Amino acid sequence: MRNAFHEGLDHTSDQLVEMTRLAGSAIARATTALLDADLAVAESVIAADEQIDRIQRELDELALDMLARQQPVATDLRTIVTSMRMSADLERMGDLARHVAKVARRRYPDSAVPATLRATLLEMGQVAERIVAKAGSVIASRDVxxxxxLEQDxxxxxxxHRQLFNQLLSGNWPYGMEAAVxxxxxxxxxxxxxxxxxxxxxxxxxLVTGEWHESYDPTAAHTP
Amino acid sequence: MRNAFHEGLDHTSDQLVEMTRLAGSAIARATTALLDADLAVAESVIAADEQIDRIQRELDELALDMLARQQPVATDLRTIVTSMRMSADLERMGDLARHVAKVARRRYPDSAVPATLRATLLEMGQVAERIVAKAGSVIASRDVxxxxxLEQDxxxxxxxHRQLFNQLLSGNWPYGMEAAVxxxxxxxxxxxxxxxxxxxxxxxxxLVTGEWHESYDPTAAHTP
Structure with a gap:
């Protein structure tokens, strides 16, 4: 039998998937704004970030409410706390898409991307879109x-990212410091x-296996 | 009367303060490693980050344990959930100090910082040290x-940060692309x-006032 608590968990899962959809749309459009120097698209990405932020706030309130009212233990407790962390990750992904859009806006009407780097950045945008779509599928399906x-992506x-830096540092960079930054x-x-x-x-x-890969550090920098 | 639950909260607060101390030490030493091209100091910062990570893991386990056993509501619940977020912030600050140290290590035996930027980066290191020390005092004292x-810092x-970019973009940058990156x-x-x-x-x-300043976005980028 479904009760209010499990409806809350289901709603949370649905909204996390929705956040992946919004973050995916944001990074896809931010990439377009960046490569095409499209100001309108950049502005729309910047404005739309508020929607992701709002869902995060709603999920946080719901999580606190579920913790206070239902007093969950074991798996249910772990699910709620972990969901709060996932929504924080997804909120941050929205911010990062917004940051990309802001670079596009700052350089408008010029493009922030020199011609020699367009292919690399297009691919980075595609990988970003793909990885967040898969994150949404993983949340929905719990498919380990x-x-x-996603690790391979x-x-x-x-x-x-290394290729981008290698191109930057190849010794032949006629685009100036601002483009490099x-x-x-x-x-x-x-x-x-x-x-x-x-x-x-x-x-x-x-959540599914109870195992956290300690050796993996999702916050590590991969800069050259 | 103090009970196990409030002892848990006190321990959490103490350990959060300890994390600010470790993050402060890390960023201070990372700045030294960067400015002095000191490999040993850089290595020590990189190695010490594990200590901050471990405290965060312990605090997370304690928080889950307190949520499951004590089933807190209202202020106590909010305190525990907020503490988990503070430890995530502080863990990330440790990562960022480590990233600075890694740049110093990567460029060793050269310094990553051109002479003209030393003063600005020294100041950035000092502000970072000061702001995390104040964060520790705020956790300990709850002094609003x-x-x-900290907003002023x-x-x-x-x-x-803007000054650093202005120096980078001043049109006279003889230090090469790698230094710019x-x-x-x-x-x-x-x-x-x-x-x-x-x-x-x-x-x-x-936690003290129940008010969150929505207008403030701690995750916003302040890049030029």
Whole structure:
């Protein structure tokens, strides 16, 4: 029998999936804004972040309410606390998409991305979109095998991030310091976006298996 | 009368203060490693981060244990959940200090900091040290007036961060791209370090007053 408590847990799971959808849309559009120097798209990403923030606040209130009223223990308690952490990760991913959009806006009407780096940044955007979509599927399905795939996507993001730095440091950079600073920051934002998506997937694995991979540090920097 | 539950809360508060002490020591030594190109100090910062991570894990376990056994409501519940968020902020501050130390290590035996930027980065290190020390005092004293001071320190950090970028973008940068990338990342690490310290102080204010300043976004980027 379903009760109010399990309805609360189901609602939380649905809203976490919704957050992955919003974060995915945000990073996809931020990438477009960045590559096409599209101000309207950049502004829409910046404005839409409030929606993700609002869902996080609602989920936090719901979690506190469930903790206070239902006094859960064991798995239910772990699920609620872990959900709060997942929503914090997803909220941060929204921020990072917004940061990318802000770089696009700052450089408008110019593009922040030199032509030689467009392909790499396009790929970073695609990996970011893919990894957050998979994080949503992992939340919805609790599929541990799929969660492992996110690690590979994250490795791919790290590879692209290193490639971006190698291109920056290749000794031939005619685009000036401002572009170098922007690319450095944007690269970091994409890489952190993927880290948080992996963190979300790891938290689902933790809920399903009870195991947390200590050796893995989702907050580690992968800068050169 | 003190009971096991309130002893748990007191222990948590003490350990959060200890985390501010460790994060403060880490950022101070990371700044030294960076400015003096001191490899031994850099290595010690990188190794010591595990200590902060361990305290966070212990506090998380204690929090889950208190939630399950004591089934707290109202203020006690809010205190435990907020403490988990503070320890996450402080753990992240340790990571950021480690990231600074890793930049120092990567560039050894060279210094990652060109002579013209030493003064600015020294000041950023000092503000970081000061703001985390105040965060510790705020946790220990629950002094809301002191918490407001951290906002000013954060404004000072933002000013220094902008100054760093202005120096980078001044049109006269003879130090090469690698130094530019390092300085961009290091500037971001210090700025995020201060953001998380402000977040800790805000959470204490929230516990004391019940008010959260929505207008304030501790996770916002202050990049140019």
């Amino acid at each position: 095998a799929l969660a492992v795939q 994250d490795d791919e993001m790290d590879r692209l 922007d690319i450095t920051l944007v690269g970091r934002y994409y890489e952190r976006f993927a880290d948080h998506a992996v963190s979300v997937a790891r938290r689902v694995v933790y | 007036a002191l918490a407001v001071q 954060d404004d000072e950090m933002d000013r220094l 390092d300085i961009t990342l290091v500037g971001r690490y210090y700025e995020r370090f201060a953001d998380h310290a402000v977040s800790v102080a805000r959470r204490v204010v929230y």
